[in-house]
Amino acid sequence: xxxxxxxxxxxxxxxxxxxxxxxxxxxxxxxxxxxxxxxxxxxxxxxxxxxxxxxxxxxxxxxxxxxxxxxxxxxxxxxxxxxxxxxxxxxxxxxxxxxxxxxxxxxxxxxxxxxxxxxxxxxxxxxxxxxxxxxxxxxxxxxxxxxxxxxxxxxxxxxxxxxxxxxxxxxxxxxxxxxxxxxxxxxxxxxxxxxxxxxxxxxxxxxxxxxxxxxxxxxxxxxxxxxx
Amino acid sequence: xxxxxxxxxxxxxxxxxxxxxxxxxxxxxxxxxxxxxxxxxxxxxxxxxxxxxxxxxxxxxxxxxxxxxxxxxxxxxxxxxxxxxxxxxxxxxxxxxxxxxxxxxxxxxxxxxxxxxxxxxxx
Amino acid sequence: xxxxxxxxxxxxxxxxxxxxxxxxxxxxxxxxxxxxxxxxxxxxxxxxxxxxxxxxxxxxxxxxxxxxxxxxxxxxxxxxxxxxxxxxxxxxxxxxxxxxxxxxxxxxxxxxxxxxxxxxxxxxxxxxxxxxxxxxxxxxxxxxxxxxxxxxxxxxxxxxxxxxxxxxxxxxxxxxxxxxxxxxxxxxxxxxxxxxxxxxxxxxxxxxxxxxxxxxxxxxxxxxxxxxxxxxxxxxxxxxxxxxxxxxxxxxxxxxxxxxxxxxxxxxxxxxxxxxxxxxxxxxxxxxxxxxxxxx
Numbered sequence: 138x139x140x141x142x143x144x145x146x147x148x149x150x151x152x153x154x155x156x157x158x159x160x161x162x163x164x165x166x167x168x169x170x171x172x173x174x175x176x177x178x179x180x181x182x183x184x185x186x187x188x189x190x191x192x193x194x195x196x197x198x199x200x201x202x203x204x205x206x207x208x209x210x211x212x213x214x215x216x217x218x219x220x221x222x223x224x225x226x227x228x229x230x231x232x233x234x235x236x237x238x239x240x241x242x243x244x245x246x247x248x249x250x251x252x253x254x255x256x257x258x259x260x261x262x263x264x265x266x267x268x269x270x271x272x273x274x275x276x277x278x279x280x281x282x283x284x285x286x287x288x289x290x291x292x293x294x295x296x297x298x299x300x301x302x303x304x305x306x307x308x309x310x311x312x313x314x315x316x317x318x319x320x321x322x323x324x325x326x327x328x329x330x331x332x333x334x335x336x337x338x339x340x341x342x343x344x345x346x347x348x349x350x351x352x353x354x355x356x357x358x359x360x361x362x363x364x365x
Numbered sequence: 366x367x368x369x370x371x372x373x374x375x376x377x378x379x380x381x382x383x384x385x386x387x388x389x390x391x392x393x394x395x396x397x398x399x400x401x402x403x404x405x406x407x408x409x410x411x412x413x414x415x416x417x418x419x420x421x422x423x424x425x426x427x428x429x430x431x432x433x434x435x436x437x438x439x440x441x442x443x444x445x446x447x448x449x450x451x452x453x454x455x456x457x458x459x460x461x462x463x464x465x466x467x468x469x470x471x472x473x474x475x476x477x478x479x480x481x482x483x484x485x486x487x488x
Numbered sequence: 489x490x491x492x493x494x495x496x497x498x499x500x501x502x503x504x505x506x507x508x509x510x511x512x513x514x515x516x517x518x519x520x521x522x523x524x525x526x527x528x529x530x531x532x533x534x535x536x537x538x539x540x541x542x543x544x545x546x547x548x549x550x551x552x553x554x555x556x557x558x559x560x561x562x563x564x565x566x567x568x569x570x571x572x573x574x575x576x577x578x579x580x581x582x583x584x585x586x587x588x589x590x591x592x593x594x595x596x597x598x599x600x601x602x603x604x605x606x607x608x609x610x611x612x613x614x615x616x617x618x619x620x621x622x623x624x625x626x627x628x629x630x631x632x633x634x635x636x637x638x639x640x641x642x643x644x645x646x647x648x649x650x651x652x653x654x655x656x657x658x659x660x661x662x663x664x665x666x667x668x669x670x671x672x673x674x675x676x677x678x679x680x681x682x683x684x685x686x687x688x689x690x691x692x693x694x695x696x697x698x699x700x701x702x703x704x705x706x707x708x709x710x711x712x713x714x715x716x717x718x719x720x721x722x723x724x725x726x727x728x729x730x731x732x733x734x735x736x737x738x739x740x741x742x743x744x745x746x747x748x749x750x751x752x753x754x755x756x757x758x759x760x761x762x763x764x765x766x767x768x769x770x771x772x773x774x775x776x777x778x779x780x781x782x783x784x
Contacts, residue, residue: 140563143589150586153577208573209583211540213590214562214635361557365540374762375702376682403664410656411682412519413664415702465757 144223182256199288380419497546524690566635591633599632619646712738
């Protein structure tokens with residue numbers, strides 16, 4: 138067994154961070170919405186973005202998993218590169234499984250028990266119904282991976298450059314956001330931007346891929362120089 | 366488990382001396398097998414390499430010899446050799462020191478001889 | 489054959505020299521003591537050798553190669569440290585299984601027998617372990633990994649005397665059967681000193697002593713007697729400590745010719761006593777003892 142494989146196994150043992158907690162959060166969001174839909178039964182039904190919670194939690198997983206397992210792996214004489222590769226394989230595997238389960242729930246909600254019998258749109262949101270199954274798989278999977286590596290990169294930044302690094306980075310991000318927002322407001326760009334987004338949101342999913350790759354490259358470069 | 370005296374001398378020398386004592390006192394007969402280095406190391410809780418160094422010291426002096434694949438054995442004539450060596454050391458270690466101490470206390474040569482005779486009779 | 493070569497290693501944090509110009513080598517199959525006070529720089533040196541920290545300057549080779557991101561080197565090295573972090577949600581079982589997947593020479597049967605010896609609850613969460621149990625987990629990984637180069641950094645914090653003895657016994661037994669290079673970093677010197685073949689003493693980030701343990705044992709001695717005679721005898725010698733009471737004095741001397749000088753002292757009628765390794769180390773790292781250059 139190579140040591141990359143050993144790193145994958147470390148992640149697979151960490152079921153709380155990767156599987157239990159994300160699904161507990163998602164299912165509690167689902168339960169609450171289900172209860173509202175069943176008990177309050179609003180006329181228009183309940184349409185919620187609660188499914189996003191698992192995507193957001195994947196970012197938390199990216200942050201925690203680095204904190205939890207990197208010092209351990211390094212202490213067990215694992216190369217940083219092997220830790221990175223092992224983490225990547227684990228993220229591919231677990232996010233693929235998560236995606237499959239999300240798709241199954243999507244199909245159940247759409248076809249088997251339509252809207253769970255209580256007019257609840259939780260997994261099969263209307264704007265997603267135009268995609269075929271393969272496209273849906275790609276969208277869910279790439280977004281999960283994107284969120285995971287966003288968190289992972291933040292965690293690498295914190296380990297590599299400490300509090301100062303975090304301060305500089307988020308300070309810079311805020312400044313860049315403010316400047317962009319100023320120009321958009323000045324040129325009446327907000328409307329144009331939203332108009333474009335409303336029409337091309339499907340492209341947005343695919344564009345998360347280069348962003349994910351960027352997060353990965355940055356994480357890797359920072360991790361190469363990270364110490365205990 | 367036994368402990369060694371930490372008298373500031375190298376441990377391997379103390380190990381060699383313990384084995385020598387055992388041979389002189391008849392605990393280990395000639396042509397008898399001695400403990401392996403790992404057993405010696407375990408017995409005294411010391412580094413096996415140090416134990417080996419002590420045993421090898423005795424091999425170099427011809428007190429022990431190695432039977433290939435079996436272990437270490439006490440050589441023929443080892444006891445006699447050791448007794449001779451110890452007798453020489455006895456003079457250095459005990460007599461010289463004793464005479465020095467006697468001088469310090471003003472004990473004359475005759476008095477010292479008398480004391481030794483008395484000591485020998487009592488034991 | 490030397491498996492670790494450290495040359496002029498220096499590590500500086502914010503103008504503080506944690507490690508200063510340290511050079512030494514480690515030979516195959518020996519048990520080393522890396523000794524020194526807390527904060528002397530021992531842990532930093534081991535972190536650098538295992539590529540978990542980076543040196544500011546200097547060079548090092550482990551198994552003839554640079555260790556950084558080097559699988560051939562790192563897979564042969566195991567570093568057990570007191571401050572090792574474990575994943576929060578891991579049980580002892582998870583930690584040992586992970587280690588078994590990461591160390592190529594891992595002996596699982598041996599690991600399980602050690603778990604019984606140390607009476608560890610396999611299904612307890614790592615974050616619920618006492619300090620002693622945490623140390624025992626480290627000890628088990630260090631022994632069962634059978635890495636050709638194994639470092640133990642203060643491996644017995646929180647272990648009682650009986651359990652520490654168990655560790656020394658298991659270490660010695662396993663080393664006899666599977667010889668390898670072991671570095672014990674500790675300040676409990678007396679307990680481990682019979683196990684050590686060679687001693688490296690670090691003080692204030694510098695290597696102050698690099699000597700065969702048995703040679704060292706013979707190097708330091710204390711002479712006591714009439715102040716005048718003691719003074720005459722120790723004249724020109726490397727004195728570690730001087731104590732006097734009335735007309736009597738006791739002086740601790742460090743000398744490469746210890747054995748010969750002792751005989752001389754005995755002939756002069758001076759009283760001699762041994763200096764245990766622990767005391768010798770304490771004296772050598774005493775800030776008042778400045779004449780460190782004598783020993784090399």
